[in-house]
Amino acid sequence: MDILAKRSPAILSRRGLFLGAGASLAASAALAEGMRHAAPRPAAAPRSAQAHGAPAVAHAPVKTAVDGSEAALQRLMAGNARYVAGRATHAGADIVRTRQVAASQSPFATILACADSRVAPEVIFDQGLGDLFAVRVAGNVVDDAILASLEYSVIHLGSTLIMVLGHERCGAVKATVDALAGHGSEEDVGTRIGALASLITPAVKAVPPGAADPVDVAVSLNAAHAAAEVFAGSAPLRARILAGQLRIVAARYDLDDGRVTPTRALA
Numbered sequence: 001m002d003i004l005a006k007r008s009p010a011i012l013s014r015r016g017l018f019l020g021a022g023a024s025l026a027a028s029a030a031l032a033e034g035m036r037h038a039a040p041r042p043a044a045a046p047r048s049a050q051a052h053g054a055p056a057v058a059h060a061p062v063k064t065a066v067d068g069s070e071a072a073l074q075r076l077m078a079g080n081a082r083y084v085a086g087r088a089t090h091a092g093a094d095i096v097r098t099r100q101v102a103a104s105q106s107p108f109a110t111i112l113a114c115a116d117s118r119v120a121p122e123v124i125f126d127q128g129l130g131d132l133f134a135v136r137v138a139g140n141v142v143d144d145a146i147l148a149s150l151e152y153s154v155i156h157l158g159s160t161l162i163m164v165l166g167h168e169r170c171g172a173v174k175a176t177v178d179a180l181a182g183h184g185s186e187e188d189v190g191t192r193i194g195a196l197a198s199l200i201t202p203a204v205k206a207v208p209p210g211a212a213d214p215v216d217v218a219v220s221l222n223a224a225h226a227a228a229e230v231f232a233g234s235a236p237l238r239a240r241i242l243a244g245q246l247r248i249v250a251a252r253y254d255l256d257d258g259r260v261t262p263t264r265a266l267a
């Protein structure tokens with residue numbers, strides 16, 4: 001299975017329209033279901049000028065933009081493969097790169113990840129300074145501030161790929177699962193943790209009854225739901241997705257083996 005194929009609806013594109021229409025949780029669920037079975041394509045394509053450079057413009061050839069998104073995803077997955085294999089290069093993670101990117105930035109990808117201390121995008125994708133626009137919040141949820149950050153990375157910095165990265169044993173997701181089951185923590189009383197949990201609640205409620213590992217299912221659903229929220233919530237990003245200039249991928253990070261698994265194709 002080639003998850004990076006253009007026909008993959010796991011990546012929001014023209015074929016991913018259904019996800020944006022009301023941010024369907026059913027579609028999110030199906031999307032998340034595929035996460036466990038995806039396998040990344042090993043080839044690492046060179047970074048294209050589109051991935052490096054200026055924001056895509058409306059009249060840009062779609063093929064060029066799509067190549068940018070695909071190259072970005074392949075670069076991410078190649079970096080994660082190096083990390084998992086213990087062959088990380090740590091390129092660009094030094095004072096030399098610090099100086100190179102001091103004046104400007106053109107990250108090739110945007111990562112919406114959990115704030116969990118074990119899920120550091122630059123580390124697990126083996127990327128350097130200036131490579132990734134990393135937006136991190138507990139539970140990798142989408143609110144106005146997060147959505148604005150994602151928009152900025154695409155519209156002003158030229159990123160052509162947004163990856164929403166959920167992760168195994170996510171504490172924010174587990175807290176939401178526990179709270180909905182009536183086992184909320186007393187220590188959360190008076191905090192804003194409930195507000196965060198409310199953003200994760202739709203994914204938790206979509207977990208099929210009897211799921212063997214409801215937290216892990218909710219993690220995948222939550223990432224897919226956030227991707228759908230981005231599509232539904234931002235008209236400029238949605239326009240770029242429909243024009244083939246931007247893709248959104250939901251993915252799951254495995255804390256045990258370090259592997260990032262994007263969603264597989266639905267159709």
Ligand SMILES: [Zn+2]
Pocket residue numbers: 114115116138139140167169170171172173
């Ligand atoms: Zn987490």
